[in-house]
Amino acid sequence: MVINSIFKNAVKGGIILSAILLASCSSESSDNGDGSDSIPVIDSVPKHRAENAFYSIPSPIQLGQMLQRAGATYDKKVLNPSDNAAKYANMDSKALNLGVFGADLSYSAVFNQPQEVMSYLTSSKKLAEELGITTSFSASVMERMEKNTGNRDSLLYIISELFLSSNEALKENDQSHISVLVLAGGFIEGMYVGTQVAKTVKDNKAIYARIGEFRGSLNNLIMLVSTVNNSDVSEVLTDLRSIKAVYDESAVTEEKAVTSVDTTKKVMTIGGKSNYKLSNEQIEKITSLVAGIRAKIIKP
Amino acid sequence: MKNILRILFIVLVYNTASYGQCNGFAKKSLAKLKPYLNTQQVFSTVLLNGDKTQLSSTFYYGDEYRLLITADDKLGKIQLNIKDSQGNVVFTTKAYGTIMWDFNVESTQDLTLEVVTPEAPAGQTEDKSGCVAIVIGFK
Incomplete structure (x- = not known):
């Protein structure tokens, strides 16, 4: 049990260490410039659970x-x-x-x-x-x-x-x-x-x-x-x-989404209404x- | 202390290798997107048992999407949760290896795709790690 715990911590510690090294190798700072917590880079090894996030934009x-x-x-x-x-x-x-x-x-x-x-x-x-x-x-x-x-x-x-x-x-x-x-x-x-x-x-x-x-x-x-x-x-x-x-x-208004699913075809429609109107x-x-x-x- | 440093070194080498391996892992899954076009971004990472990763994206009314998530089988049955901007789970599913769904939205929405790996089963002495890739296609 104790060994298992040590190993788990070592694995996670290793991930953190490798993330730090990868970040330092790329000469990129994780400082956002506004004092906020850093956000992980795409395709990174996770630093820890909470920071493992990606962002997608339309092509x-x-x-x-x-x-x-x-x-x-x-x-x-x-x-x-x-x-x-x-x-x-x-x-x-x-x-x-x-x-x-x-x-x-x-x-x-x-x-x-x-x-x-x-x-x-x-x-x-x-x-x-x-x-x-x-x-x-x-x-x-x-x-x-x-x-x-x-x-x-x-x-x-x-x-x-x-x-x-x-x-x-x-x-x-x-x-x-x-x-x-x-x-x-x-x-x-x-x-x-x-x-x-x-x-x-x-x-x-x-x-x-x-x-x-x-x-x-x-x-x-x-x-x-x-x-x-x-x-x-x-x-x-x-x-x-x-x-x-x-x-x-202006504020965005969004209603709670409701999803309809066809499990056979593996197709779904995500419902809900939103308003992004600009003045x-x-x-x-x-x-x-x-x-x-x-x-x-x-x-x- | 020496042993712990040795373990850290081994894990470091392993994880650095995994980084490249996951890029290749993501690229392999791209073929399954056809006839949808890729969004010119792929997302891949190494997860342990009990970890999660998430992708934030806006999905536009009028577009049709294909969502493709691939994971190492050794991670177990991965779970996909789709959450709306208020954090409500609007869809959830589990599968080994690959999760693929086609979908559209009735109005443009900011959604978060959350992929969760299962906790290590009882009796498993160490957390397994493996690649997870998320790819979005559109048409």
Whole structure:
């Protein structure tokens, strides 16, 4: 009994020790900068039970599809010009803009724009390689993309695989902070495209309703970015929190969810009602804030 | 003291190996997502008996989702709890190895997916550890 107890404590102690060592190897501090408890990194060995939490955000393809279903149109003018890829000098800027170009690539693929897809693919490849992601954008993947330029479903599938493997490669190379910046860049670009396109669409209520619903994902992104700490990540975190502050000016109302389940087909529907509606003033503030943050990110 | 340090060293090496192993574990499960697209994120970790891990995500009205959780069989029958933003459990299920459910939401909701491993059975002299991966697909 005593030996068992010692072993159990040793196992848990070992996990804590290895988590500390892994964290120190990655040169990432777990200090959130606000004095609060640290949040664990993705794919980490658990430090202890209570801290083993992950945060998911929608992919740029998901954001693009949601905007399309809400009535958004394709507007090339709002995207970051692909030739800007050559102008980003530091690693954090390259990471954020890999996310931006990934979002522009996804938006172009969702709206069946093959020329722009290949253009943004080339820009993404350039930045990915400069970030040390060498295997994801291989010649065979580029060839598959070219062969499938007319097949939207295949393109979306390949792009999903491409960015998932890039994200994983960064984490495996102990570059979780770069991976988080790529995700943040992609989400901010998705919000930027949504808020800009909404201004040009006559019936934009559904698009703004979607932007209101991005609130939960923004909160999860903030939690995710909080897992790393360097000067540029801190700036992104501050920017994201400034958007959150506008969302927080209104409350979300949610009713208790009720689930209906088909156990044979293993399919379920989670019911319940929620209201993420934003006021016109909030929409204007968010549009302006996101535009300013995105302008800062894409500035060479 | 020397023995404890030795145990810690062994566990440290074991856990570092598990870290890489779990990444591969998560990637293997991706094929089961088809025809859903992955969200470009996978989540994997090492859990002991009696541990839990959780994933927070917003699920959007109009999207269809596939939730895939895979775990080492040696962890036993893992349990999935889906909780709403108030912490109410809206769905729960248990299985060995893989939990896969397709679902949608009637309105956009912030949900937490909680995966719990069972306590070590009586008579088991040590906690087992194993990989757990959570992957979400959408279409």
